[in-house]
Amino acid sequence: MQKWSWDQLAQWGLEEDVGSGDITSELTIGESLRGSLVLKAREPLIVCGTPILEAVYRQLSDEVGVTVLTEDGQFCGADEAVAALEGPVRALLTGERTALNVMTWLSGIATVTQQAVAQVADLPVAILDTRKTRPGQRLWEKYAVRTGGGTNHRFGLYDAILIKDNHIAAMGGISAAVSCIRHRVSHVMFVEVEVDRLDQIPELLTAGVDGILLDNMSMEELRQAVAIIDHQVFVEASGGIRPDQVRTVAETGVDAISLGYLTHSAPHVDIGADWEATL
Amino acid sequence: MQKWSWDQLAQWGLEEDVGSGDITSELTIGESLRGSLVLKAREPLIVCGTPILEAVYRQLSDEVGVTVLTEDGQFCGADEAVAALEGPVRALLTGERTALNVMTWLSGIATVTQQAVAQVADLPVAILDTRKTRPGQRLWEKYAVRTGGGTNHRFGLYDAILIKDNHIAAMGGISAAVSCIRHRVSHVMFVEVEVDRLDQIPELLTAGVDGILLDNMSMEELRQAVAIIDHQVFVEASGGIRPDQVRTVAETGVDAISLGYLTHSAPHVDIGADWEATL
Amino acid sequence: MQKWSWDQLAQWGLEEDVGSGDITSELTIGESLRGSLVLKAREPLIVCGTPILEAVYRQLSDEVGVTVLTEDGQFCGADEAVAALEGPVRALLTGERTALNVMTWLSGIATVTQQAVAQVADLPVAILDTRKTRPGQRLWEKYAVRTGGGTNHRFGLYDAILIKDNHIAAMGGISAAVSCIRHRVSHVMFVEVEVDRLDQIPELLTAGVDGILLDNMSMEELRQAVAIIDHQVFVEASGGIRPDQVRTVAETGVDAISLGYLTHSAPHVDIGADWEATL
């Protein structure tokens, strides 16, 4: 994750929040007034997004000191300090909401992800994200999944092959679709096929795919699919799996579980600012 | 909400999802193959974001026909159709996730907002959003709040005055802070002060503010505050109010309630694509 | 006004003025040659735009020292120094025109504004700007108005309501238009109505508006309007008011006067560069 990207994220946030100026602070806070504040978790969470602090305040003032007391991926209990800031009060106030919005959003995703990962920590299964993200923010939301201990699935339609029923129908069958693709893509491309019936699997095992995505199957079907595939290729379960189902799905023996809710429905976690005496 | 903005949102989404190309579809779907699909609500929801369909498909093909069967702000029951698409299968597939990601995200916010609004439909109270949004997406998230029947609070630090304790402390008191600001800002600026104690209110009523934000008060305190203020200025309740508290807060008589969860924690709603026979 | 914005303004200016390079200076001035220059007002003016100096030269060289001898909003007599620069002659020459163009333009607006403000300094009236600005430069031109002691009217169509005759006609009357809007916009929105006849005013006073804009009225009409309104709402005079009319309009008792010429017709003021001995 490159440094300049956090700067860009900070810029987007500041542009829409500060716009032509934080008029309240500009009119009331003298330029020389300095103060300090501590950002604290208001609930247990996995921290994610701390580099935004440096990025936000670098754009507002040369004089804000940022001390990150945790690091991305670390657990933080309720009331524990995440970071401390010191500098001109005006700049501290102007950037506070932008910085907190990023941290509460990304930490929310990391926290939900970590909860899924923790449920299956003793099993050889990966927790994957999906492409169900907000426009313009996929890289960030996938970063938060990694931070929470999850694994990224493909980043988009460009970096892996996922053959679905429409593609199969258009090619006149699974083998034809896989064969056509295998001969035309790079060796670095992972080729996965999505199936929703057990009888589709045997043909796939000889067609030369790298992985099979089992979509919306029952636990019983998943178990049978795992048995049929028998470690010949990578097996992934998918399809509206809820938090309380993750453990059960993992126990079917699949190699990975992809969970849309990690990104599309993780609530923000609560991180607040406690001001200390200003000077 | 201007047309070009939906185009930009579509562009952001397509850039990160499609990137250098939807390789699976390009390799398997013939250019002449046409098909149609219907986007359906998989759960009851308030529709929001339908203009993204035109915006996404205009960038992918001149030949996709988009028929929006609802309109932003309308209720849609489970299994009801939101929109129908017809055109080249390749383009339909390439844009599907980008379009759905926008619609499930914004409809999620609109739906949660409408649930809060419905709880207080018989009371003279406005449901407000906050600045707790994701970086770069505030305009969209606030649009979804409006679509759900809510009212937008200020868009940022630039378009209204909200005086908090730090500002008051820096100016040496509430009256001094308000007076200083009133003489230096435009007549179009709304001046609001945030308080968390009842004894702060009387001074405000003579200081010339337009509104008072009551932060983190108990129901009893809110009731007393409303009585003291007695319709002289606008009164807003705020501070971590949960969905199950909205009605109770409204019954204290405040003019408005601001709810961070509308934007920072609304889960996506489920909208899916049902493919019809391809040609 | 955020720091990064001056940088962007500097970048626009440098891109179009320097482009692929200041070929004359590159071919004639050795890299090690250093010099200094003083920027001087060539006529009396209100200084505005000095932060552009740091922004321009930061992009050209790490070695230019900028000493601003005034500050934005200060009066400067003819021949007084505004700022002093020291560093590589090549960079000094390359950035000179870009920096001066910004300062002479913004100081021009600030100076014209201050002249209007000075005319009415003893009266309780605000001098307002309008939306008559150049595309892409509104924030800057409104900053210059503030610098000259003026007050900003709304920044665009998005941050305040101004109901004109077309809107009233479409809604079937003033009361209907105001009522419709009041119930659908945020409490932070200022609602103003433009009228050009005295008989339109009484209905407005009961309709719940925040302000009334009196458009193109005679002095006598303005006086009568002020009497009718009697401080119940904010009163603004507008419509082609010339510099020599500002005092007379103010004496009618209006709360504010909006002047298009502050931004659309302020001539640049003259600021020049006096070179000192190079080393």
Next chain:
Amino acid sequence: MQKWSWDQLAQWGLEEDVGSGDITSELTIGESLRGSLVLKAREPLIVCGTPILEAVYRQLSDEVGVTVLTEDGQFCGADEAVAALEGPVRALLTGERTALNVMTWLSGIATVTQQAVAQVADLPVAILDTRKTRPGQRLWEKYAVRTGGGTNHRFGLYDAILIKDNHIAAMGGISAAVSCIRHRVSHVMFVEVEVDRLDQIPELLTAGVDGILLDNMSMEELRQAVAIIDHQVFVEASGGIRPDQVRTVAETGVDAISLGYLTHSAPHVDIGADWEATL
């Protein structure tokens, strides 16, 4: 002047004026209401900027009909129509100020330029602009000068050589500076030298320059300079020349006169919108 550029200018203007929406019109004007308006000159002027009309309204609606009744560069008397618009009233209102701001600004420059050109229409002299323009708008302001019958001087530091006293001093003399440059730049580069004393001219005539800029000279000096140069190279007069001095300067026999005021101090001209009955 390319078509896409007017679109970009329209986008800048609309972004800052409309922002998140023209709330007044959105709340009061029904989508089906149509109307028409005529843009009229309120004073005699040279029209410039009419392509902005198509560009602005293309971004707002597919249904606005734009009929330009003049063309850029044409004279228009007071009360004459410049263009007529027909379409949805909401779009017409939303784009009106953005379009007018461009046309009154550029027509202002074109009008002032044409006045200078008209003064010397019978003399073989060109009226030139300078680099004294606003950041980000040079191409537009120079287009307006051309539209008014003027001639563009160089566009920036990159497309022509202008050797000033600092460059000469750094190279140890005029001949050395010219010689050094001549051997290192492209044959397409025009090489001009700025002088402010007559005794600098003879050396230049043998040094191989393409033009001489006479800076801040008296009329008598200009006449003598023209005599000395005797059509061997191009001769340009420059330096704070006011509108009432243009004719006198031209009569000295110089080939061109560069005038900063064309761009830096032309006031906007007045163009207004007359609404016709809406439907």
Next chain:
Amino acid sequence: MQKWSWDQLAQWGLEEDVGSGDITSELTIGESLRGSLVLKAREPLIVCGTPILEAVYRQLSDEVGVTVLTEDGQFCGADEAVAALEGPVRALLTGERTALNVMTWLSGIATVTQQAVAQVADLPVAILDTRKTRPGQRLWEKYAVRTGGGTNHRFGLYDAILIKDNHIAAMGGISAAVSCIRHRVSHVMFVEVEVDRLDQIPELLTAGVDGILLDNMSMEELRQAVAIIDHQVFVEASGGIRPDQVRTVAETGVDAISLGYLTHSAPHVDIGADWEATL
């Protein structure tokens, strides 16, 4: 390859070539003059980049008719027509160089690629590109390689793992490096290791890699490596391989050959415009 990208490429090209205007054509060619021209290959080549024609001329005029007579990837003999254009002569001239620059550049890469592919058409070997491309143009240059029948290697450092000696050294050995990575990346990631000695291979075969890159090996070493690996994983030869060595390398039995020269040193091919009678 998405449509909007060709538009962006066209915009870049037009911005730098046309800038503020094609002054020669604007001053000499009447707006109503129409003409037609044919773009012809001046040497045998593989056509690539024809969509730029639509993209360039769409930005210049609504009236240019573009008829592409070939399609990307097709062979074209000397003097064969690639495309025909008809429309306003001014627009045709203004866009000609921008369009030709794209087509001669991309066709050059496609042609060189096809020559390498043709040499090994009877062998089961893929011709791969590298990351040796120009900044900002990688997607285009890799598109041209595909057009010429080549296969794309990874697009950047983000979409596949390539472990080189520095990475191995930092991890304390090949097995440690592979093991560490395998457990931390997505299943869609291809993991390849670069080796330059035969004795490094056996450890790799048990470490769980997807591919081995043989760097700068002799033909004899390549043959031995292929024998040792024995189809257990993907094998790629790399390292300064010249056009005249491609066949020999292929005959060693490797699965793929990556060639930097396809992108970094393919000369442009010659495509010219033959004008037909103008009207």
Next chain:
Amino acid sequence: MQKWSWDQLAQWGLEEDVGSGDITSELTIGESLRGSLVLKAREPLIVCGTPILEAVYRQLSDEVGVTVLTEDGQFCGADEAVAALEGPVRALLTGERTALNVMTWLSGIATVTQQAVAQVADLPVAILDTRKTRPGQRLWEKYAVRTGGGTNHRFGLYDAILIKDNHIAAMGGISAAVSCIRHRVSHVMFVEVEVDRLDQIPELLTAGVDGILLDNMSMEELRQAVAIIDHQVFVEASGGIRPDQVRTVAETGVDAISLGYLTHSAPHVDIGADWEATL
């Protein structure tokens, strides 16, 4: 050449090469590991593009030390060091390809240019480039030509006049075309006419052009043209001139030779990275 431009070039390169992260290095190289490397010419070349090193590494880390051992335009023999880098190994690896791609590309153009210049070093003739460059990279490719000792022709259609046969035909003759243009463009514009027959020249000599471009003429025709023109205006030879023809063309006495191959077909030169012991 401005500093911020190298930063932009670095950003383009890093965005497409690094994207969401250099995953191999992030997973294997500890943050504290430091090392050093030397960039060496692998063949004789003219160095060009060294400022990219600072620009690339400034975006990746604050801790990379860049020591440029040569300067742009200098000759470097095979195995000679161009630059040395020291710092975190992870950053060094991440930026290596982006930096080398710029340097091998630009040095390739500079080297080919210098070879042409060296052939004619004893003759009074300039080696010019053309507009045959890649989209978005013309400024860089023309910088490399200058670095190799060549001279830039016009940068685009906007900064010089080149009248070709279409323009002449549209105007009804050479004299008419030149006369029309001369009276309508700035004095800083160079006016050149392209001819391909000797009989077109005499008319030009009286028409007032600045230069004549002799297109695709034989050596004999070039010699005759030079004789006819007899130093009255600038003379340039053009049209598919190959490296082995440059000397012969120069000996015809033309003032300049424009060579498309300098930019459109210069192969990259080889520059490699030698790693030293890491710490």
